[in-house]
Amino acid sequence: MATGLLGVSLTGLAAAQAGIRTAQHNISNINTPGFRRQEVNYSSLTPDQAGASFYGTGVGVTTVRNLYSQFQDSQVLLNQAQLSRNEALSTQASQIDSLTGNPNSGLSSAMNAFFDAAQTVASDPASNVARQVMLSAGSNLVSRFNTLATSLDDLRKGTNRDIATTVTRINTLAGQVAAMSGNITRFESGIGQLANDLRDQRDQLVGELNKLVNITPVQQGDGTYNLFIGNGQPLVVGASVTPMVSIPDTTNPGFDVPAFNLAGGSQMPLDASIISGGKLGGLLAARESVLMPARADLDTLAFELATQFNAQHTVGFDKSGAAGINFFTDLTTLATPPKGAAFGMSMNIAMNDPDLIAASATAPGSPGDNTNALLLAGLQTAPNTVNGSDTFFSFYAQLVSRTATVASEADIGVAAFETLTRISTQAQQSVSGVNLDEEATNLIRFQQAYQASARAMQIASGLFDDLISSLR
Amino acid sequence: MRIDSLTYLSTSLVGIQSNQNGIARLNQQIATGLRMQSSKDDPISAVKAMELSERIAVRTQYAENQTKAELDLKYENVALREMGSVLNQVRGLLLSASSSQTVPLGSAYSAQLKGAFDQLLDLANTRNTAGEYIFGGTATNLQPFANGSTSTVPAATTFGGAPPPGPAVISATREIQIGSSQRVQVTDSLTGALSFTDAEAGAAIIDAANPAFVPATGRHDVLQNLAHAITTIAAGTATDENMQSYISIVDVAARKLNEIEQRVAGALTEIKSLRASSEAVLLLEKNALSDLTQVDKAAAIVELQSRQTSLEAISRAYALTSGLSLFNYLS
Numbered sequence: 001m002a003t004g005l006l007g008v009s010l011t012g013l014a015a016a017q018a019g020i021r022t023a024q025h026n027i028s029n030i031n032t033p034g035f036r037r038q039e040v041n042y043s044s045l046t047p048d049q050a051g052a053s054f055y056g057t058g059v060g061v062t063t064v065r066n067l068y069s070q071f072q073d074s075q076v077l078l079n080q081a082q083l084s085r086n087e088a089l090s091t092q093a094s095q096i097d098s099l100t101g102n103p104n105s106g107l108s109s110a111m112n113a114f115f116d117a118a119q120t121v122a123s124d125p126a127s128n129v130a131r132q133v134m135l136s137a138g139s140n141l142v143s144r145f146n147t148l149a150t151s152l153d154d155l156r157k158g159t160n161r162d163i164a165t166t167v168t169r170i171n172t173l174a175g176q177v178a179a180m181s182g183n184i185t186r187f188e189s190g191i192g193q194l195a196n197d198l199r200d201q202r203d204q205l206v207g208e209l210n211k212l213v214n215i216t217p218v219q220q221g222d223g224t225y226n227l228f229i230g231n232g233q234p235l236v237v238g239a240s241v242t243p244m245v246s247i248p249d250t251t252n253p254g255f256d257v258p259a260f261n262l263a264g265g266s267q268m269p270l271d272a273s274i275i276s277g278g279k280l281g282g283l284l285a286a287r288e289s290v291l292m293p294a295r296a297d298l299d300t301l302a303f304e305l306a307t308q309f310n311a312q313h314t315v316g317f318d319k320s321g322a323a324g325i326n327f328f329t330d331l332t333t334l335a336t337p338p339k340g341a342a343f344g345m346s347m348n349i350a351m352n353d354p355d356l357i358a359a360s361a362t363a364p365g366s367p368g369d370n371t372n373a374l375l376l377a378g379l380q381t382a383p384n385t386v387n388g389s390d391t392f393f394s395f396y397a398q399l400v401s402r403t404a405t406v407a408s409e410a411d412i413g414v415a416a417f418e419t420l421t422r423i424s425t426q427a428q429q430s431v432s433g434v435n436l437d438e439e440a441t442n443l444i445r446f447q448q449a450y451q452a453s454a455r456a457m458q459i460a461s462g463l464f465d466d467l468i469s470s471l472r
Numbered sequence: 473m474r475i476d477s478l479t480y481l482s483t484s485l486v487g488i489q490s491n492q493n494g495i496a497r498l499n500q501q502i503a504t505g506l507r508m509q510s511s512k513d514d515p516i517s518a519v520k521a522m523e524l525s526e527r528i529a530v531r532t533q534y535a536e537n538q539t540k541a542e543l544d545l546k547y548e549n550v551a552l553r554e555m556g557s558v559l560n561q562v563r564g565l566l567l568s569a570s571s572s573q574t575v576p577l578g579s580a581y582s583a584q585l586k587g588a589f590d591q592l593l594d595l596a597n598t599r600n601t602a603g604e605y606i607f608g609g610t611a612t613n614l615q616p617f618a619n620g621s622t623s624t625v626p627a628a629t630t631f632g633g634a635p636p637p638g639p640a641v642i643s644a645t646r647e648i649q650i651g652s653s654q655r656v657q658v659t660d661s662l663t664g665a666l667s668f669t670d671a672e673a674g675a676a677i678i679d680a681a682n683p684a685f686v687p688a689t690g691r692h693d694v695l696q697n698l699a700h701a702i703t704t705i706a707a708g709t710a711t712d713e714n715m716q717s718y719i720s721i722v723d724v725a726a727r728k729l730n731e732i733e734q735r736v737a738g739a740l741t742e743i744k745s746l747r748a749s750s751e752a753v754l755l756l757e758k759n760a761l762s763d764l765t766q767v768d769k770a771a772a773i774v775e776l777q778s779r780q781t782s783l784e785a786i787s788r789a790y791a792l793t794s795g796l797s798l799f800n801y802l803s
Binding site: 030031037097098102103109111112115116119120122123124125126127360366367368369370374377378380381393400401403405407408411426430431432433434435436437438440444 | 802
């Protein structure tokens with residue numbers, strides 16, 4: 001290293017250049033996601049001993065480091081995982097909420113209309129118009145059940161697809177993190193300095209991954225990350241990734257569940273109790289707290305309504321005095337618990353003849369008898385028709401209420417975690433974010449330092465000139 | 473605290489977004505008139521509103537049933553009143569006719585009685601607007617009373633014991649649900665009025681038309697008796713005892729019809745008082761439902777105004793502060 005008058009100034013010029021270059025780097029990356037502002041660390045160089053004194057030899061760059069707070073970073077990860085979870089949960093629950101709670105697509109208005117029609121038959125049992133209206137209302141109720149069941153089934157398929165694509169994306173990101181870890185180790189072991197920008201990129205990938213499934217990163221001594229999900233299931237260890245797959249859920253037929261593809265070919269399912277955050281956590285929570293119960297309840301309701309209405313209908317007699325037949329197609333053939341009852345509900349094909357409505361309780365020849373019609377209509381308000389404690393309507397209201405409550409809680413969760421994520425991101429950025437005014441100041445600071453060093457160099461050069469010209 | 477440039481610039485964005493969301497939501501509320509766009513907006517109110525809607529639907533149906541019941545009962549009332557006046561007329565004729573009158577005079581009485589008989593038979597076979605026999609019990613499609621004779625001399629029969637519809641069907645009455653636990657009988661059977669046992673009449677009555685009358689099981693038939701009277705009075709063979717029998721049977725029938733009329737009047741009163749109370753409750757429930765679901769337009773517009781003001785303020789603040797940069801001052 002050059003020492004002496006010119007040499008000392010040279011180190012000053014180099015140091016100022018390093019500062020300017022870093023400020024330029026910071027300014028250039030102001031919009032780069034995950035970028036952390038960098039700072040040059042300086043220290044004075046080892047002094048020269050001349051006689052009894054030490055003379056300074058200038059300045060050197062120790063390192064360029066990025067500024068961050070591990071605590072703030074982990075806060076952002078935690079909040080972001082819950083925000084993504086609540087967003088996914090809210091989307092799913094809101095869809096089911098608008099299906100079941102909406103007067104146009106929900107069941108309540110169709111059930112009301114159906115029992116209204118049954119009442120009209122009861123007050124005018126011989127009227128063909130009233131009977132026809134009851135048949136139409138019955139068909140409408142059945143198609144409403146079918147539509148709801150189909151929509152919920154579409155949501156089931158959609159959730160399965162979402163889980164599959166999310167798992168694929170998780171695998172991609174986990175692979176990138178592992179690859180990046182390898183790069184960081186190689187770079188850093190080569191020069192013994194931190195590869196700031198690579199680390200930023202790696203952490204950005206972890207952040208993306210964390211939106212999909214909540215991640216606990218554990219930093220290793222060599223700069224690599226081990227990433228754990230759930231209760232400590234390893235996703236990335238060093239440069240190796242445990243791949244995830246989406247497999248059929250054995251406890252809930254028809255639903256898929258994410259799983260780890262373990263070495264040796266076995267698979268480890270990860271349900272909502274293990275994955276509690278990120279989009280995947282939200283999807284699993286929505287499935288378990290809204291979609292599954294809604295489907296089951298809708299099935300129960302369809303099954304009970306059809307079975308009990310049929311039971312009452314078949315003890316009556318139709319307009320011509322013949323014994324009543326099933327009003328709805330018999331659902332007892334479906335497996336119990338009544339899976340797919342709402343899906344399979346249909347009007348009895350023979351019931352397209354309004355005369356077959358069994359309004360009468362006496363056989364034969366009593367078209368004016370409404371005793372059975374009164375009992376049929378009375379099923380609307382009869383207590384204990386479902387689950388031994390509910391009317392058809394109150395049972396449905398519970399379904400709507402539960403769905404709406406989950407959706408509402410998820411909405412509140414989204415709002416809360418949006419705020420928390422914003423606050424923690426701001427706190428994180430207050431350490432790591434680039435401030436242009438600050439960089440402008442830095443530029444000026446280093447520019448002036450550069451100018452001063454250059455001036456010092458000029459003076460040194462002048463000294464030499466003076467010396468040389470005095471010797472002429 | 474140190475603040476980075478992106479946070480500095482995006483702080484206003486949060487306020488802009490939240491105000492825009494609020495304005496969009498208010499617009500939707502005002503456009504639809506509904507406070508809740510989906511149940512999740514207020515799960516408790518939404519479910520309460522759903523339950524209220526169901527109660528209102530049921531109650532509205534009961535109100536329709538009340539109207540229908542009222543119509544049926546009024547129809548029946550008219551027929552009963554007519555029958556009463558015909559029986560009165562018959563009674564007058566029977567009183568003026570005597571067993572000892574001449575044949576021509578007897579024929580004249582007989583002809584008048586025949587007219588009354590036809591009228592009574594017609595009324596007993598009254599049909600409502602839908603063409604149903606209102607006194608046919610539950611066999612509303614079959615004529616309940618018929619003149620079984622093809623000759624000029626009537627021999628009316630009422631259903632009874634014959635193959636379908638049997639006596640149970642003809643004497644059955646119909647009820648309509650007019651409240652959650654309230655039903656009202658809207659049809660009556662004439663089997664107790666146009667035919668009755670001694671026990672039902674409350675006295676032992678001689679039955680001229682039916683000499684083999686067995687008091688324990690037999691039923692007196694008003695139409696049959698009237699038919700008998702028409703024959704005997706025309707032929708001049710009616711005895712005093714016969715006349716006594718005819719009159720007492722007509723008297724019992726008139727009394728029985730009157731009892732039915734009173735029941736109908738009672739039922740009409742019941743409907744009327746129930747209607748008044750259920751209409752009040754219905755109004756209450758409808759008001760409660762609209763309170764739950766309808767948007768308060770005035771409040772919504774005031775909030776819209778304040779949201780708009782704050783959105784403008786934030787936008788202006790953003791415009792003022794976003795231009796600030798130290799670079800602008802460096803040359």
